[in-house]
Amino acid sequence: MIDFELPPQVKQARDMVHMVAENMMRPIAREYDEREHEKPWDFLNAMWEASKATNPVSFGGGAKKDPGAPSVRNLQTVVSIEELSWGDAGLYLSIPNPGLGGAAVAAAGTPEQRERFLARFRSGPPKWGAMAITEPHCGSDTAAITTTAVRDGDHWVLNGTKIFVTSGKMAAQESDGFVVVWATVDKSAGRAGIKAFVVERGTPGMTVVKVEDKMGIRASDTAMIVFENCRIPLDNILGSPEVQRSTEGFKGAMATFDATRPAVAASAIGIGRAALDFVRAELEKQGIKIRYGVSRNKLTAIERDFMDMEAALQAARLLTWRAAWLMDQGRHNNLEASMAKAKAGLAVTQVTQKAVELLGPLGYSRKYLLEKWMRDAKINDIFEGTQQINLLVVARRILGYSSKELN
Numbered sequence: 183m184i185d186f187e188l189p190p191q192v193k194q195a196r197d198m199v200h201m202v203a204e205n206m207m208r209p210i211a212r213e214y215d216e217r218e219h220e221k222p223w224d225f226l227n228a229m230w231e232a233s234k235a236t237n238p239v240s241f242g243g244g245a246k247k248d249p250g251a252p253s254v255r256n257l258q259t260v261v262s263i264e265e266l267s268w269g270d271a272g273l274y275l276s277i278p279n280p281g282l283g284g285a286a287v288a289a290a291g292t293p294e295q296r297e298r299f300l301a302r303f304r305s306g307p308p309k310w311g312a313m314a315i316t317e318p319h320c321g322s323d324t325a326a327i328t329t330t331a332v333r334d335g336d337h338w339v340l341n342g343t344k345i346f347v348t349s350g351k352m353a354a355q356e357s358d359g360f361v362v363v364w365a366t367v368d369k370s371a372g373r374a375g376i377k378a379f380v381v382e383r384g385t386p387g388m389t390v391v392k393v394e395d396k397m398g399i400r401a402s403d404t405a406m407i408v409f410e411n412c413r414i415p416l417d418n419i420l421g422s423p424e425v426q427r428s429t430e431g432f433k434g435a436m437a438t439f440d441a442t443r444p445a446v447a448a449s450a451i452g453i454g455r456a457a458l459d460f461v462r463a464e465l466e467k468q469g470i471k472i473r474y475g476v477s478r479n480k481l482t483a484i485e486r487d488f489m490d491m492e493a494a495l496q497a498a499r500l501l502t503w504r505a506a507w508l509m510d511q512g513r514h515n516n517l518e519a520s521m522a523k524a525k526a527g528l529a530v531t532q533v534t535q536k537a538v539e540l541l542g543p544l545g546y547s548r549k550y551l552l553e554k555w556m557r558d559a560k561i562n563d564i565f566e567g568t569q570q571i572n573l574l575v576v577a578r579r580i581l582g583y584s585s586k587e588l589n
């Protein structure tokens with residue numbers, strides 16, 4: 183039987199998170215959009231205390247291995263992220279948590295590594311994790327990574343430059359966090375030579391050289407990090423150091439995205455829903471009520487536009503929930519994660535632009551948050567694989583092509 187009803191505990195969590203979004207995030211959303219690079223410490227500390235109490239693990243970290251045991255952890259995560267992003271996507275991304283780095287540890291680390299790197303998120307002061315893949319000349323084409331990891335006795339030595347690392351400054355410098363760095367141990371092996379390494383905060387040779395000024399999600403820091411003869415312990419590599427002929431090891435690292443793409447999709451939906459709620463409320467003030475159940479040829483253009491926007495978000499939400507649900511079942515969700523991300527990233531950019539268009543000056547004015555949501559939306563079509571890259575993944579999975587055959 184197909185059941186689209188959210189379980190009671192998920193609904194309860196959603197309602198609680200919505201209260202946080204409405205009462206703690208919305209009131210400071212504009213302020214921290216304008217005060218980029220400053221941190222809303224009261225909010226961050228409150229969120230940290232709350233998350234410690236609920237024993238956080240990373241996206242995908244709760245995926246059940248035992249098909250007999252029920253789990254809703256990833257479903258609950260995406261539902262909660264939608265609410266937080268309805269409150270403010272930039273603030274949501276700045277909340278202390280294991281982040282993408284934690285997701286990589288959960289996806290590719292051993293049980294010992296998971297405990298070693300993730301236990302810190304259960305106690306002490308706020309902490310952040312981050313993941314550094316992108317380089318000045320390589321983003322989508324991860325096989326082109328030039329950062330190197332060379333074995334030297336009991337250490338790996340990392341050299342290279344990483345850009346646009348979300349929460350990079352907080353993870354590398356400002357808290358007892360870590361950065362997961364993708365580097366090649368053998369350039370001639372292409373993808374098979376790429377491995378993920380955990381670099382602890384403050385490791386000599388890891389330097390945050392810049393924090394970006396951005397169009398949207400300005401409450402979230404995005405850093406450039408340079409690694410110069412950065413020495414890390416041998417057992418900070420996630421997965422096997424062996425370079426196999428196949429890309430099996432690389433696939434392990436890529437599994438991180440299966441967990442994080444539904445999270446990005448959920449964030450996109452939250453922003454889109456914020457825009458739709460605002461448009462509905464403003465239209466109602468003008469005496470325009472969306473008439474559901476009326477045949478399409480009798481609807482006004484605004485009503486049709488509004489319903490199309492709602493449908494796009496709803497479709498993205500169902501894909502996202504399915505991708506999360508598959509994770510909860512311990513099943514592969516590579517196709518569904520990319521479908522959700524591609525659909526939600528596109529939907530939110532279109533919905534927020536249309537929302538600004540429908541409201542005209544109200545949408546464009548900085549007096550309201552709608553213009554900000556339009557700016558915040560676009561990132562969902564860029565990070566964690568662009569729109570085009572996620573569509574490529576979908577095509578590969580459906581048609582049965584490898585990344586070599588379809589790129």
Ligand SMILES: Cc1cc2nc3c(=O)[nH]c(=O)nc-3n(C[C@H](O)[C@H](O)[C@H](O)COP(=O)(O)OP(=O)(O)OC[C@H]3O[C@@H](n4cnc5c(N)ncnc54)[C@H](O)[C@@H]3O)c2cc1C
Nearest residue numbers: 313314315316320321322346347348565566568570571589
């Ligand atoms: C705010 C922000 C936060 C970020 N956070 C992180 C982070 O935490 N960690 C991290 O590692 N990176 C992060 N990134 C980087 C982000 O993941 C990359 O920007 C993204 O993967 C695209 O890479 P690129 O910018 O090099 O673009 P490119 O790969 O150069 O792509 C440029 C354009 O070409 C298209 N394209 C590329 N290849 C193909 C193809 N084969 N077929 C069709 N079209 C193609 C792309 O879709 C895109 O539209 C962040 C970026 C931003 C803006």
